[in-house]
Amino acid sequence: MSTIGFIGLGIMGSPMAVNLAKAGHTVRGWNRSPGKAGALVEAGGVEAASIAEAVRGADVVITMVPASPQVEEVAYGDDGILANAEDGALLIDMSSITPQTSIDLAARAKEHGVRVLDAPVSGGEAGAIEGVLSIMVGGEQADFEAARPVLEAMGTTIVHCGPHGAGQTVKAANQLIVAVNIQACAEAVGFLEKSGVDLEAALEVLNGGLAGSAVLTRKKANFLAGEYRPGFKLALHHKDMGIVTDAARTVGATLPVGATATQLIASAVARGDGDLDHSALLRGVRLMSGQEEK
Amino acid sequence: MSTIGFIGLGIMGSPMAVNLAKAGHTVRGWNRSPGKAGALVEAGGVEAASIAEAVRGADVVITMVPASPQVEEVAYGDDGILANAEDGALLIDMSSITPQTSIDLAARAKEHGVRVLDAPVSGGEAGAIEGVLSIMVGGEQADFEAARPVLEAMGTTIVHCGPHGAGQTVKAANQLIVAVNIQACAEAVGFLEKSGVDLEAALEVLNGGLAGSAVLTRKKANFLAGEYRPGFKLALHHKDMGIVTDAARTVGATLPVGATATQLIASAVARGDGDLDHSALLRGVRLMSGQEEK
Numbered sequence: 394m395s396t397i398g399f400i401g402l403g404i405m406g407s408p409m410a411v412n413l414a415k416a417g418h419t420v421r422g423w424n425r426s427p428g429k430a431g432a433l434v435e436a437g438g439v440e441a442a443s444i445a446e447a448v449r450g451a452d453v454v455i456t457m458v459p460a461s462p463q464v465e466e467v468a469y470g471d472d473g474i475l476a477n478a479e480d481g482a483l484l485i486d487m488s489s490i491t492p493q494t495s496i497d498l499a500a501r502a503k504e505h506g507v508r509v510l511d512a513p514v515s516g517g518e519a520g521a522i523e524g525v526l527s528i529m530v531g532g533e534q535a536d537f538e539a540a541r542p543v544l545e546a547m548g549t550t551i552v553h554c555g556p557h558g559a560g561q562t563v564k565a566a567n568q569l570i571v572a573v574n575i576q577a578c579a580e581a582v583g584f585l586e587k588s589g590v591d592l593e594a595a596l597e598v599l600n601g602g603l604a605g606s607a608v609l610t611r612k613k614a615n616f617l618a619g620e621y622r623p624g625f626k627l628a629l630h631h632k633d634m635g636i637v638t639d640a641a642r643t644v645g646a647t648l649p650v651g652a653t654a655t656q657l658i659a660s661a662v663a664r665g666d667g668d669l670d671h672s673a674l675l676r677g678v679r680l681m682s683g684q685e686e687k
Numbered sequence: 688m689s690t691i692g693f694i695g696l697g698i699m700g701s702p703m704a705v706n707l708a709k710a711g712h713t714v715r716g717w718n719r720s721p722g723k724a725g726a727l728v729e730a731g732g733v734e735a736a737s738i739a740e741a742v743r744g745a746d747v748v749i750t751m752v753p754a755s756p757q758v759e760e761v762a763y764g765d766d767g768i769l770a771n772a773e774d775g776a777l778l779i780d781m782s783s784i785t786p787q788t789s790i791d792l793a794a795r796a797k798e799h800g801v802r803v804l805d806a807p808v809s810g811g812e813a814g815a816i817e818g819v820l821s822i823m824v825g826g827e828q829a830d831f832e833a834a835r836p837v838l839e840a841m842g843t844t845i846v847h848c849g850p851h852g853a854g855q856t857v858k859a860a861n862q863l864i865v866a867v868n869i870q871a872c873a874e875a876v877g878f879l880e881k882s883g884v885d886l887e888a889a890l891e892v893l894n895g896g897l898a899g900s901a902v903l904t905r906k907k908a909n910f911l912a913g914e915y916r917p918g919f920k921l922a923l924h925h926k927d928m929g930i931v932t933d934a935a936r937t938v939g940a941t942l943p944v945g946a947t948a949t950q951l952i953a954s955a956v957a958r959g960d961g962d963l964d965h966s967a968l969l970r971g972v973r974l975m976s977g978q979e980e981k
Contacts, residue, residue, distance in 0.1 A: 492882070515896035527896040529889075552892040555884045562882040563889045566875040570898035573871035573944060574864075580942045581860040584931070587938040588786070588856040590849045595823070595857045598846040602809035602821040604864040606900035637878070644881040647975040648874045649951060650867060650944045657943060681941040 394418050395543055398447035398454040399438075400467050400474065401488070402429040405514070406457035408521040409487070409547045413455075414438040416546035423447040444470070445477040453543055454484045454507075460632060461490040468498055480506040485540055487528075489513045491636050492558035492565070493643065495531060499557040508536045511557060513564035514548065517625055525549045529567070531559030565637035572630060572654040572671070574608045579675040582616050583682050593617060615672040619686060624670030631662045688712050689837055692741035692748040693732075694761050694768065695782070696723040699808070700751035702815040703781070703841045707749075708732040710840035717741040738764070739771040747837055748778045748801075754926060755784040762792055774800040779834055781822075783807045785930050786852035786859070787937065789825060793851040802830050805851060807858035808842065811919055819843045823861070825853030859931035866924060866948040866965070868902045873969040876910050877976050887911060909966040913980060918964030925956045 394417050399410040402424040410433045414420045420438035422430050423446070430440035441447035444467060448454050454474055458464055464486055468474045474484060484507050486498065495511035502509045510532035520526045526548035530537050537553040544551050554563045581604075585595050596616070600609045615621055634655040641648050648655075657677055664680075666673050679686060688711050693704040696718040704727045708714045714732035716724050717740070724734035735741035738761060742748045748768055752758055758780055762768045768778060778801050780792065789805035796803045804826035814820045820842035824831050831847045838845050848857045875898075879889050890910070894903045909915055928949040935942050942949075951971055958974075960967050973980060 515892075515898070517897075527892050529892050550892055550895040552888045553885075554888050554892065559882070559884045559889075562879060562884050563892060566879050566889065567893055567896060567898045569878070570868075570871045570875050570893065570900075570903075573874075574868050574898070574900065576944045577864045577867035577871075577948075580867075580940070580945050581864050584863070584935050584938065584940040584942065585856060585860050587940045588853070588934065590853045590856050591847070594846045594848050595853075595860065598809075598821050598823050598844055598848065598857060599861055599864065601844040602861060603811075603901050603905065604809070604861045604868070606864075606868065606902070607897045608900070609864075611897065640882065641878050644878065645976060646874070646878040646881045647972065648878065649975070650870045650947050651874050653944050653947050654871075678941065681943070682939060 395453045396451045397421070397543065398441070398451040399423070400444060400447060400454065401457040402433060403457065404518050405521045407432050409457060410438060411436040412524045413543065413546050418543065418546065421447045421451065443472060444474060445472055448474050448478045450479065452479065452482055454478055454482055456484070456486045456488055458488050460488070461494040464488050464490050464494060464498065469501070475502055475505040475507060478505065478507050482507050483536060483539060484509045485512050485543070487512045487514055489564050489633060490561060492561040492640050495561050496558045499532065508533065509557065510536050510540055511560040512544065513560050515564065515567050529554050529560040529563040531555055531557050531561060562640060565633065565640050568630060568633035569637045569648065569651045571608060572634060572658060573650050574606055575612065575671055576654045576657055576674050578609055578612065578616070579678045582675055583678040583684065586684065587682065612672040615670060616675055621669040621673035623668070624672065626667060627658060627661050627669055627671050627673060628667030630671045631658050631667065634658055689747045690745045691715070691837065692735070692745040693717070694738060694741060694749065695751040696727060697751065698812050699815045701726050702812070703751060704732060705730040706818045707837065707840050712837065712840065715741045715745065737766060738768060739766050742768050742772045744773065746773065746776055748772055748776055750778070750780045750782055752782050754782070755788040758782050758784050758788060758792065763795070769796055769799040769801060772799065772801050776801050777830060777833060778803045779806050779837070781806045781808055783858050783927060784855060786855040786934050789852045789855045793826065802827065803851065804830050804834055805854040806838065807854050809858065809861055823848050823854040823857040825849055825851050825855065856934060859927065859934050862924060862927035863931045863942065863945045865902060866928060866952060867944050868900055869906065869965055870948045870951055870968050872903055872906065872910070873972045876969055877972040877978065880978065881976065906966040909964060910969055915963040915967035917962070918966065920961060921952060921955050921963055921965050921967060922961030924965045925952050925961065928952055
């Protein structure tokens with residue numbers, strides 16, 4: 394069992410820290426805004442008063458924060474992780490950030506004797522609570538093996554994808570496919586509705602064939618009801634499309650349908666739909682086709 | 688049990704007719720080019736020398752031909768189906784054609800006392816052979832109920848989607864989603880390869896989350912090997928994107944990612960890839976990004 398400093402007790406981080414504590418690890422959690430450690434403490438963890446207090450003496454540090462700037466802040470600050478972590482500690486960053494930030498973090502951490510894995514997740518709040526996240530890991534093979542007992546408390550599909558940044562790259566590809574497929578399904582829904590087809594019957598038969606997907610399975614109810622409670626917010630998917638756009642530009646990859654989906658998500662956020670679930674891309678399809686909102 | 692005239696014994700039609708014969712129906716098959724009835728005859732069916740010979744005395748007529756012009760030809764010709772079908776016969780057109788052609792066919796058939804269903808399928812040659820096709824049906828509810836015992840010999844997911852043309856509309860939506868999702872997955876593959884990620888590991892973890900789909904499951908081997916034996920030919924998907932584009936224009940639906948995917952399929956066909964499986968959209972992604980073909 395490990396002693397774990399856990400930085401970031403938000404919607405995802407809190408249940409992940411809880412699952413670590415329940416699995417028997419010693420977990421010291423810290424969150425920027427206070428009052429987020431209740432569930433962790435109830436599960437046997439401890440609330441730390443500072444990042445330093447969370448990470449000192451820990452053999453594993455986990456970060457789960459919103460984006461690249463927050464990772465850099467908690468890692469590089471004077472009272473941050475690298476300044477306080479033990480020599481030889483393993484830092485597992487599970488945030489979804491740019492691959493380049495993960496690569497840079499690994500290099501800077503090495504100077505402090507800290508090993509790093511990037512390990513972003515897919516599965517949402519429900520997956521975090523149930524401990525069934527998909528975890529995409531980049532970094533050294535030996536560090537991946539060392540991290541596995543810790544990761545297994547939070548996820549079920551845990552895959553080493555390559556060197557530092559590879560986990561973030563796969564997460565970016567995940568967000569690319571999901572965005573485009575949601576938009577494709579939304580366009581199909583708009584077309585079916587305008588054609589006067591029985592939408593529920595149509596989605597059933599579509600999901601039984603080659604058009605079938607996790608998107609169609611999990612977002613069907615939203616599409617049918619026109620209700621978009623997150624789930625995963627369009628504002629966060631907007632951030633992620635920025636990551637995949639930048640990463641693709643960096644490696645020289647071309648994303649024609651990805652670019653279109655990126656613009657349509659940007660449009661949804663600009664129209665004020667950022668706090669809705671990403672299945673609300675259907676609202677943009679309706680708007681473009683002159684359909685009434687449900 | 689029905690007496691069935693079956694028009695079109697191609698890659699799909701032949702195994703579908705065989706399954707009808709095996710289920711105990713009396714099947715008389717006809718195909719424009721001769722020598723296609725071998726499997727049907729072996730299964731207990733009969734080869735008809737003309738459309739007239741196939742449909743006279745039949746209570747059900749099934750058509751499974753490539754596109755709208757062939758449906759019109761076998762239905763409307765002097766020696767065609769409507770000129771020879773029994774009064775009250777049920778014509779089930781299982782071809783993938785434009786919704787409007789299905790609507791027109793139903794109207795003209797009614798003048799001849801022939802009832803019509805449009806019932807296009809999804810599931811490919813394998814689904815046809817195994818009798819597990821998804822069948823999307825448009826037309827009158829009573830005719831759908833009458834057709835069900837016949838359709839159940841060919842498929843497992845059999846859904847009534849609405850009035851005449853609704854089956855074709857849902858098939859068009861199916862081809863829209865499939866095209867866009869294949870292109871999205873191909874873009875993700877190109878991005879992952881250029882990023883130096885372990886592609887097989889990445890596709891495994893991607894398929895376990897919200898990016899997961901039938902496309903990713905069934906086309907993964909093609910993507911990994913760079914081999915594109917059909918499967919479903921890009922030339923046929925090109926035809927189908929024409930159908931969905933026209934149908935969407937007719938009802939006033941807008942297809943932004945669908946339009947991009949349509950152009951990329953057109954590009955693949957123009958470059959000479961029409962006889963490859965539609966997963967060969969990856970070849971276009973590689974071409975755009977300056978990658979070597981495998």
